[in-house]
Amino acid sequence: MKHVVQNERGMALAIAIVALVVVGALIAGAFFSGTQEQRVAENVRRVQASFGVAEEGVYDIIRTWDSTVAGVQNKQKYAALYPYPAFGTKDTVRYGWETAKSKTGSYSGTMYKLNDELYLIDMSAQDTMSLAGRIRGGGASQRLGLLARIRPLSLNTQAAVTSGGDNVVVGSASIDGNDHAPGGWAGCPPLDSAKAGIRTQSSGTVSTSGHPTILGNPPVLKDPTLADSSFTHYGDVTYATLTQSANITVPAQNFSSSIAPATVGAACDYSVLTNWGSPTTPTGPCGNYFPVIHITGDGAVINGQEGQGVLLVDGSLSVQGGFQFFGVVIVKGSLKTSGGGGTPAHFWGTVMVQDTAAFTDTTNNLSGSANLLYSKCAII
Template sequence: MKHVLKNERGMALALAIVALVVVGALIAGAFFSGTQEQRVAENVRRVQASFGVAEQGVYDIIRVWPNSTQVYNVLYQYPAAPGAASQRAIPRNTAASKTGSYNGTLYKFNDQLYLIDMTAQDTMSLAGRIRGGGASQRVGLLARIRPLQINAQASLTAGGGLVAAGNASIDGNDHPPTGWVGCPPLDSAKAGIRIEDSATVSASG
């Protein structure tokens, strides 16, 4: 009977190398996954911070609107003819929270509708400390002005007697103010003077 001997020398070394390669690949995959998760979390944090700064910038414009009506009301409707301003640049400002800065543009669509276009970046992105350029968010807000409705039933309303003197002129017809543009259509004619039934109107001069 003939015995056949198999040469299995070196198999343990080969198996150990394969095991090391597999374990190394698993460890590398775990490190890669962890790094990606960390980067995603950091990016989300920067995006949220930039979005918050952009929102704050928009509402900063709304908050000071009553102090800037003479600036925004004189704008022409967008898009305006050459030489006429229909938009206003919003300079870069630092947020009150010190988490970033914002800048943008305000557009006037008509006398009641405006668009506030705001772009913001967080502090770390502005400083260039974030790999890939950092985060930036852009927010647009349509702002509508609600006109004050006044029930004007006459050109002049008085609670008692009325005396018109000098060169006073009372007219119940609707007229656009001199130099104003973009006014709505003329309203219907109203009474010239409205007073109590028992009151009197007199003129002198």
């Protein structure tokens, strides 16, 4: 016969204990899940903050490339990466830790030169709490890479002088389409093949008097494809776009001999509007300064001293004395040169003179001892 226990005293306590254990487990699980969710959210927030700081660091380099802070241009940091710099070449520039403008973290990294046009910016960043070491496990960090390409200016250089009008070359003036390396410039590429001395439109004329020299292959090139747009459009870049990116904008005037390097102590002074670099002393403080200069209006006159970079002239330009310019010169009006003295050239690089019909005088007069030399190194 089966016996059934009739006394159930103590069962309530056992059930209560089991219930407490189950409820406690549920509560602990809920707390654990909530804590994990909070930690995950916090980690995601720190990762996103670190990513934002890294992104700011990458684009801050590009955004402030041409900026001037306390009289020093940021691009001096990257001067050693230029294709043909004055201070030698290398393929990397490193950055120490810098605090983001948002104050949410700091970034540091390296920029690598892959070739003369392509660069890799490698940036690492941490948010403020992670960087301070206040987060268990080291906190969050992000690493971001960006490939950046220099936007080249496609000038289609075919001559030392490209002219949209008539040209008069007199005296002992010299125009030479053979490649010349500027004296004292380190790292210039091998000499380029000879360009034309003067390139004109089919209707353009080149007249000479005295004993001028016009050299090149050929000395004079009459190009039926040369149009007004050749002087204002350079690939996907226009003359107007170039003027908008000018470092220096000044009205046309008689500059006399004021165009010269300017320094503050041992540093180049970029605030001086007549400081256009120091091409004849490439290892000096302003040797790596290649500004884009925009002269507005008509009737600009320059006598002595020097400049380099890109010179944009809305009107006509008269260059006298011993002034030298190294780089690209684009003149909307006409060009007149004279003198030259003991300097080897007025212009190194290439000169484009539109001789637009908007101006009365559309004839270029190159006289005296003026020299205009093609130089690939000065253009690059």
